[in-house]
Amino acid sequence: MIGALIIVFREVIEAGLIIGIVLAATRNTPGSRMWVSGGVLAGIAGSAIVAFSMTSIAGAFGGYGQEVFNAAILGTAVIMLVWHNVWMAGHGRAMANDLFAAGRDVLEGKRPLAALAIVVGAAVLREGAEVVLFLYGVAVSDGSTVGQMFAGGLAGVVLGGALSALTYFGLVRIPPRHLFLVTGILIAFLAAGMAAQAAAQLQQAGIVESLTATAWNTKHILSERSLTGQILHTLIGYSERPTVLQVVAYVGTLIAMYGLTRWARSHPATAHTTQGAPAE
Amino acid sequence: MTLKLVLAAGCLAMISLVPARADEIATYDLTLEGTTFKPAELRVKADEPFVINFNNMNAAPAELEAIDLKIEKIAPAKSTISVRVLPADAGTYTFVDEFQEDVAKGTIIAE
Numbered sequence: 247m248i249g250a251l252i253i254v255f256r257e258v259i260e261a262g263l264i265i266g267i268v269l270a271a272t273r274n275t276p277g278s279r280m281w282v283s284g285g286v287l288a289g290i291a292g293s294a295i296v297a298f299s300m301t302s303i304a305g306a307f308g309g310y311g312q313e314v315f316n317a318a319i320l321g322t323a324v325i326m327l328v329w330h331n332v333w334m335a336g337h338g339r340a341m342a343n344d345l346f347a348a349g350r351d352v353l354e355g356k357r358p359l360a361a362l363a364i365v366v367g368a369a370v371l372r373e374g375a376e377v378v379l380f381l382y383g384v385a386v387s388d389g390s391t392v393g394q395m396f397a398g399g400l401a402g403v404v405l406g407g408a409l410s411a412l413t414y415f416g417l418v419r420i421p422p423r424h425l426f427l428v429t430g431i432l433i434a435f436l437a438a439g440m441a442a443q444a445a446a447q448l449q450q451a452g453i454v455e456s457l458t459a460t461a462w463n464t465k466h467i468l469s470e471r472s473l474t475g476q477i478l479h480t481l482i483g484y485s486e487r488p489t490v491l492q493v494v495a496y497v498g499t500l501i502a503m504y505g506l507t508r509w510a511r512s513h514p515a516t517a518h519t520t521q522g523a524p525a526e
Numbered sequence: 527m528t529l530k531l532v533l534a535a536g537c538l539a540m541i542s543l544v545p546a547r548a549d550e551i552a553t554y555d556l557t558l559e560g561t562t563f564k565p566a567e568l569r570v571k572a573d574e575p576f577v578i579n580f581n582n583m584n585a586a587p588a589e590l591e592a593i594d595l596k597i598e599k600i601a602p603a604k605s606t607i608s609v610r611v612l613p614a615d616a617g618t619y620t621f622v623d624e625f626q627e628d629v630a631k632g633t634i635i636a637e
Contacts, residue, residue, distance in 0.1 A: 249628055300587065301602040309608040312599055376589065379600060380625050383586030386603075446596060450610050458575075458612050471593055487596070489612065 247391075247398035253380060254402025257373040260480045261289070262406040264369040264436065266413025268362045271330075271429035273418055278359055285363035289370025296371060297378035313451035316372065320444035323368040326361040327437035328503050331430055333358045336510035377403070430507070432481065438499040439483020445495035446488075457491035551610075552576040556590075556632075558601075558623055559583045563632035572616035572636040581606040592621035592634060 265282065272278035296303065296315075303311045377399070384395040420428055448454040465486040468475045478484035483496055552571060556578050557564045570576050582588040582601035590607075591598045595614055601607045614636040623630035 253624065253627070300600060301605060304600065304602055304605065304607050310610070312607075376600065379587040379589075379602075383588075383603075383625050386586050449612065450596065452610050460612075465594065469593075487594070 247394040247401075250380075250384065250395040250398030251402045251405070254377050254399045255405045256402075256476065257377050257380075258403055258406025259409060259476055261366075261369040261373055262409035263413055263477065263480045265366055266410040267417065267429060267432050267436065268366055269410070269414045270417035270425065271433065272359060272362060273425070274422070275359055277356065281356075281359040281363040282366055285366030286370055288363075289367040289374055292367065292371040293374030293378050296375040297382065300375070300379065307451065310451035310453075313447045314453070317444045317447040317451070319368045319372050320440045320447065323365045324437045324441045324444065324499060326365045326368075327433050327440070328499070328506065330358045330361045330365075331433055331437075331503055332506045332510045333361075334426070334430065335507035336514055434500060434503045435482045436480070437503060438496045439480065441499040442483050442485060442488060442492040442496040445491045446485075449489060449491060454491060457489060457494060459490050461488045461490050461493045463487045553579060555579050555581070557581045557583060558588055558590075558630065561623075561626055561630040563621075563623075563630065566632045568621075568632065568634045570611075570614070570634060570636050573613045575613050576611050578609045578611065579606055580609055587625065588630075589624040590621060591624040591627070592619050594619045595621075595634065597621065598624075 265286065268285075269278070269282055272282070300312075303315055305311060307314045381396065381399050384392055384399065417425065417429065445454070449458055463486065468478070468484070468486065470476060470479055470484065470486045475484060475486065485492060488496075552574060554568055554570060554576060556568060558581070568578070578590070578597075580590050580599075580601055582603065582605055585603050587603050588601045589599065590601060590609060595611050597609055597611060599607060599609050614634070616636050619634045619636070621632050621634060
């Protein structure tokens with residue numbers, strides 16, 4: 247039972263952290279809970295579909311369908327995270343002043359929510375499929391421990407939910423003025439870490455064959471397998487043995503994120519979205 | 527028209543590249559039956575990329591995982607998958623079926 251708990255918990259850590267961060271980042275946006283829940287539910291439904299299409303996914307792209315699929319999901323999440331931060335940089339002031347509470351601006355204010363809902367869905371989908379397959383494997387095996395394994399698996403999911411809550415309540419203790427900055431930075435590192443993972447997947451599929459040399463090996467200092475290592479892996483993209491391409495993707499994403507948000511800040515929200523905002 | 531041709535040619539080139547390269551790469555077979563890997567000790571050449579053809583004979587899905595080699599791939603029930611592995615330093619690496627990692631273990635020896 248403990249074994250099942252550990253396996254499932256390890257899979258849900260990433261989604262758990264991401265959901266907590268997204269909830270905190272969208273705390274003051276009306277309807278954000280609904281969007282995030284929608285993302286989670288869509289992710290779970292998608293997990294089941296992916297899990298039971300695994301045979302055809304695995305067979306696609308010359309046997310490297312899983313890698314291509316993972317890279318596509320990660321790439322989508324990275325784009326959504328970058329876009330969210332850039333959008334917030336351009337509209338942040340209007341958001342903070344609750345100017346999206348009225349009129350057609352509500353619709354405009356929903357766009358970053360939709361992006362983050364996709365990120366949440368992608369996070370749940372990627373690891374969720376493994377949980378579904380694991381629990382399915384337990385169910386079809388005929389050991390006497392099936393009930394216990396299931397209980398362990400469910401406990402792992404519940405722990406993942408607790409981790410979401412812990413992340414959320416930890417973050418919302420930060421004063422609202424700083425919360426925006428903190429979640430923005432967290433999202434930038436999340437995106438960089440995901441870009442690095444996507445790069446690794448493309449290398450494993452043999453689609454990218456350059457820059458495969460190991461950049462460093464810090465396994466003996468901090469194993470990616472340890473709880474700390476895994477949390478850092480999700481939060482800042484820690485990898486114990488990244489390839490050079492992974493480092494390039496990581497740094498490139500951070501630079502792109504920084505450059506684009508700076509640009510957005512110096513070109514704040516268009517007239518359309520700042521209508522009615524007091525001039526400053 | 528020309529653009530379409532170029533795109534089509536590009537797509538064909540990409541598709542044909544993947545299997546072509548796979549042929550040149552050293553390939554090793556690995557089978558999982560129940561909780562037993564065959565061979566339990568897989569000897570590979572160090573410092574060269576290689577491919578593992580992993581055959582999961584079980585009725586349940588398996589996930590071949592060797593964190594130190596960045597291997598982490600699901601094999602559906604009763605199926606064979608290919609896993610590309612980046613060049614490994616000489617040494618011994620543990621792999622498991624993550625879904626039954628306490629009992630289904632093996633080692634890769636790169637030399």
